Amino acid sequence: MTADAFVLADVTLSSRLIMGTGGAPSLRVVDEVLEASGTALCTVAMRRLDAAVQGSILDVIDRRGVRVLPNTAGCRTAREAVRTAELAREALETDWVKLEVVADERTLLPDPVELLDAAQQLVGLGFTVLPYTNDDPVVARRLQQAGCAAVMPLGSPIGTGLGIRNPHNVELIVAEAHVPVILDAGIGTASDAALAMELGCDAVLLASAVTRAHDPVRMARAMAAGVEAGRLARLAGRIPRRHHARASSPTEGMPVL
Amino acid sequence: MTAVIVNGLRQEVTEPATVAVLIEALAGTTRGSAVVVDGAVVPRGQWQTFALRDGQVVELITAVQGG
Numbered sequence: 001m002t003a004d005a006f007v008l009a010d011v012t013l014s015s016r017l018i019m020g021t022g023g024a025p026s027l028r029v030v031d032e033v034l035e036a037s038g039t040a041l042c043t044v045a046m047r048r049l050d051a052a053v054q055g056s057i058l059d060v061i062d063r064r065g066v067r068v069l070p071n072t073a074g075c076r077t078a079r080e081a082v083r084t085a086e087l088a089r090e091a092l093e094t095d096w097v098k099l100e101v102v103a104d105e106r107t108l109l110p111d112p113v114e115l116l117d118a119a120q121q122l123v124g125l126g127f128t129v130l131p132y133t134n135d136d137p138v139v140a141r142r143l144q145q146a147g148c149a150a151v152m153p154l155g156s157p158i159g160t161g162l163g164i165r166n167p168h169n170v171e172l173i174v175a176e177a178h179v180p181v182i183l184d185a186g187i188g189t190a191s192d193a194a195l196a197m198e199l200g201c202d203a204v205l206l207a208s209a210v211t212r213a214h215d216p217v218r219m220a221r222a223m224a225a226g227v228e229a230g231r232l233a234r235l236a237g238r239i240p241r242r243h244h245a246r247a248s249s250p251t252e253g254m255p256v257l
Numbered sequence: 258m259t260a261v262i263v264n265g266l267r268q269e270v271t272e273p274a275t276v277a278v279l280i281e282a283l284a285g286t287t288r289g290s291a292v293v294v295d296g297a298v299v300p301r302g303q304w305q306t307f308a309l310r311d312g313q314v315v316e317l318i319t320a321v322q323g324g
Contacts, residue, residue: 044323048264071324073323
């Protein structure tokens with residue numbers, strides 16, 4: 001175990017970068033991206049079996065030795081999300097679930113009322129619930145009180161690449177969290193991932209920023225480096241922001257010229 | 258043969274027409290699959306013994322790229 005272990009629901013993960021697998025053009029790219037990112041946990045969605053599809057995402061994930069995290073993507077109600085989580089538990093034999101309950105297809109923003117309802121039900125059913133939520137500190141607090149194993153606020157809407165639109169709210173969520181905070185959604189490039197970690201997030205979850213990049217493998221490496229850099233900076237403690245300049249060279253001993 | 262509706266399409270299942278036989282035939286593996294029969298999730302532990310009947314509506318679910 002490293003000195004800076006990332007522990008999620010009593011499991012120590014070797015990377016603070018959690019990968020979504022959506023958006024990759026092929027399973028081969030997923031495979032390459034999983035390796036390049038160094039991730040230890042990646043998400044999948046649950047859908048109808050299509051017998052015509054060759055190969056399984058699970059084969060790739062298993063081969064890489066990465067833990068699988070099923071999501072409830074596409075669910076609009078607590079009822080749908082709970083049912084999807086139950087199916088995922090049967091299919092993948094894990095009680096971990098990335099809980100997504102979105103309000104509409106245009107924004108894909110979480111519906112906090114349905115989300116909290118689903119979280120409470122799933123915790124009661126013994127799931128390890130990792131909820132994708134808005135950057136609302138009060139909703140994050142309620143999700144923790146419901147027994148969620150983490151809170152996963154968005155930086156900006158899914159797939160937009162707009163980065164972290166409300167860093168202050170993310171800091172507020174981090175400040176009072178007693179479970180890991182995972183920045184989920186909206187990451188566009190490596191500096192966004194670094195910022196999330198600098199703000200105090202414990203991990204970053206992203207998909208599109210890598211899978212839809214021009215060079216997914218290179219971007220996966222960039223994200224891993226960004227997360228690492230941001231984490232180090234957070235632990236190192238940044239200097240306070242100042243209004244005016246402060247020289248770093250000595251102010252005494254100036255020669256008379 | 259038992260005929261059921263799987264993911265909206267008619268599907269014949271060889272006897273014994275259990276959920277396990279159906280999954281093996283369509284998915285080739287039980288890893289990553291889940292089953293709903295007439296609206297109820299069938300737990301993995303019951304797949305070997307759960308007998309399908311003609312006309313039952315089955316949803317066969319698996320993991321795909323996502324999130």
